[in-house]
Amino acid sequence: MTNALLRERLIRVRIALTADALRVEVTDPRGERLPEPRAAEGGDQFGRGLLLVGALAxxxxxxxxxxxxxxxAEWRVPARRAARGVVCHLAMDTKGRLEWR
Incomplete structure (x- = not known):
């Protein structure tokens, strides 16, 4: 997501809570390169996003x-805490404006 925002691309964030999972989806209009976790060195400014997602999700x-x-990315949730069908859409434009849908 950071790369898309730094390069002034539009993104869409969708958050959904189902009977057994919380899902976060980030859609980016650039599809020529698929994301891959990489090992960032100590002083690197970038390269940790997917490592964090992989460790937490x-x-x-x-x-x-x-x-x-x-x-x-998905996180399992206990069935008693989930509310089926709750969906939030958050869109961010290149100027950093957020819009809930």
Whole structure:
């Protein structure tokens, strides 16, 4: 997500809570390169995002779209705490403006 924002690309963030999982999806219109975790050196400014996602989420993956790609991360939630069908959409434009849908 940071790379998309730094390069002034539009992104879409979708957060969904289902019966057994919390899912966060970040969609970016650039799909020519799929994300890969990489080892950042101590002084590197970038390169830790997917390492953090991989360490914190129960699972993550990338899906190609008609335009761009979507990176998804999921966390399992206890069934008694989940509310089926709760979905929030958060869109951010290149000027950093957020819009809930």
């Amino acid at each position: 129960d699972r993550w993956w990338c899906e190609l779209c008609d335009v761009g790609k979507t990176v998804c």
